[in-house]
Amino acid sequence: MDALVIGGGPAGLMAAEELARAGRRVLLCDGKPSLGRKLLMAGKSGLNLTKDEPLSGFMAHYGEAADWLLPMLAEFGPEAVQDWSRALGQPVFTGTSGRVFPIAMKASPLLRAWLARLNALGVEVRTRWRWEGFEGRALRFRTPDGPVELTPAVTVLALGGASWSRLGSDGAWAEWLAARGAGIAPFRPANMGFLVDWSPHMARHFGSPVKGCALMAGDRRERGEFVISARGIEGGGVYALSRLLREGAPLTLDLLPDLSTQDLATRIAKLRAGESIANRLRKVGLSPAAAALVQEFARPLPQGEALARLLKALAVPLAGPRPLDEAISTAGGITRDSLTGDLELRALPGIFACGEMLDWEAPTGGYLLTACLATGRHAGRAAARAPGSPKAGCAG
Structure with missing residues (x-):
C-alpha cells in the first residue's frame, strides 16, 4: 500500500479508482461496516446522478465556488457522469425536468458494479476503520483489531461534511486538520428543511x-x-x-x-x-x-x-433551518485558500481532500453528486502524480 483513501462515499471511491488506474497500491478505509451508505440513502427515492444541461447553466448553481470547481467539472461534468454510469452497466434516462437517473433508479446496482470494478483494480478495502487523527507523521485508526497507524506516500481524505452522522459524515476531522494548520470554514446546514x-x-x-x-x-x-x-x-x-x-x-x-x-x-x-x-x-x-x-x-x-x-x-413565516445533522449536505469545510489547485492541503503536503469536505455547496438535483465525483477524480489523479516516497505523505 502506498496510497490511502479515507472515506468510502462517491468522492472517495472515485479517488481510489483513479489512484489504482495509475498503478498505485491503494487501501480504502471507512469507519462504517459498509461503503457508500449515504449514496444508498440518496438513492432510496431515485438516484439523481446529474442534471442534463449545458455546463454554463450547470455551474451557476455553485455560487461563488463556481470558478473554483469549473476546471474539475469541465473534465467530469454531466455528460461524463452519464457515460460513467453506462460504463458500469447502468443505463440512464433524463426526466422532464432534465434530471438524470439510472434506469434501475436505485443506487445499489451502481454501487455493486463500482465496488466490483475497484476490486478488479486491486483496491483493498477495510471497513470499521475509523480515522482518529494524527500521531506524529502517521494517521491513526481505530479498527476491530486495535489501533493502527499508517504513513502512506499519499493520502486522499473524502470524509464528507457534518450531516447524517449515522451514515458516517460527522465532521470530526475538522478539528484535527485545523490543528495542523488547515483553514476550516464553520459548518452550516444546506439542502435542509x-x-x-x-x-x-x-x-x-x-x-x-x-x-x-x-x-x-x-x-x-x-x-x-x-x-x-x-x-x-x-x-x-x-x-x-x-x-x-x-x-x-x-x-x-x-x-x-x-x-x-x-x-x-x-x-x-x-x-x-x-x-x-x-x-x-x-x-x-x-x-x-x-x-x-x-x-x-x-x-x-x-x-x-x-x-x-x-x-x-x-x-x-419560518422559524429557522432544521438541525445540521438532519441536512442533506453542509456548507463549510476546508477553505479554498488552504488547498492547491490539485486539492492538496498546503499545510500537509501529500494529503489531498475532496467531496463535501471542501467549502462549497450546491442544491440537490444532481449538482451535489456530480461535484463530489468530479473533485474525487481530480484529487485522485493529482495524488497519483505526487512523489511516491513514503516521506511525501502525512507530514505536519
Whole structure:
C-alpha cells in the first residue's frame, strides 16, 4: 500500500479508482461496516446522478465556488457522469425536468458494479476503520483489531461534511486538520428543511405534498414542490432556496404560477357569494394542502383581487433551518485558500481532500453528486502524480 483513501462515499471511491488506474497500491478505509451508505440513502427515492444541461447553466448553481470547481467539472461534468454510469452497466434516462437517473433508479446496482470494478483494480478495502487523527507523521485508526497507524506516500481524505452522522459524515476531522494548520470554514446546514410553528389545525396535512407551485426567496424563483411535515416544510423546492432562506431571505409562495394575478382575480370574481372558504379555494384550483396553508397564514381571508394577490405571494413565516445533522449536505469545510489547485492541503503536503469536505455547496438535483465525483477524480489523479516516497505523505 502506498496510497490511502479515507472515506468510502462517491468522492472517495472515485479517488481510489483513479489512484489504482495509475498503478498505485491503494487501501480504502471507512469507519462504517459498509461503503457508500449515504449514496444508498440518496438513492432510496431515485438516484439523481446529474442534471442534463449545458455546463454554463450547470455551474451557476455553485455560487461563488463556481470558478473554483469549473476546471474539475469541465473534465467530469454531466455528460461524463452519464457515460460513467453506462460504463458500469447502468443505463440512464433524463426526466422532464432534465434530471438524470439510472434506469434501475436505485443506487445499489451502481454501487455493486463500482465496488466490483475497484476490486478488479486491486483496491483493498477495510471497513470499521475509523480515522482518529494524527500521531506524529502517521494517521491513526481505530479498527476491530486495535489501533493502527499508517504513513502512506499519499493520502486522499473524502470524509464528507457534518450531516447524517449515522451514515458516517460527522465532521470530526475538522478539528484535527485545523490543528495542523488547515483553514476550516464553520459548518452550516444546506439542502435542509425549515421549521414552521404550525397551529393544531395543520396536523391532518402532515405528510402532504404541495405541488405545482413556485417558491420565491430574494431574487430567486423556483418551480417545484415541497412537503408539509410535523416540524415544518421540506423537499426539493425548499432545498433549491435553502441557502437564501438560511441567510434570512423571506419565503413566499405563488400557489398558482400558471395564472396571472388578473386571470386569477377574474376566476375569483365568478365564484358564488356565500360559499365556504374551503370551497372558494378549491374552485380556484388549490389542493387541500395548499388551501390549508392559505388559511394558516392569512386570516381573515381577503376577497376579490386582494385574494388573487395573496395566492400569488403567500408569505410563509419560518422559524429557522432544521438541525445540521438532519441536512442533506453542509456548507463549510476546508477553505479554498488552504488547498492547491490539485486539492492538496498546503499545510500537509501529500494529503489531498475532496467531496463535501471542501467549502462549497450546491442544491440537490444532481449538482451535489456530480461535484463530489468530479473533485474525487481530480484529487485522485493529482495524488497519483505526487512523489511516491513514503516521506511525501502525512507530514505536519
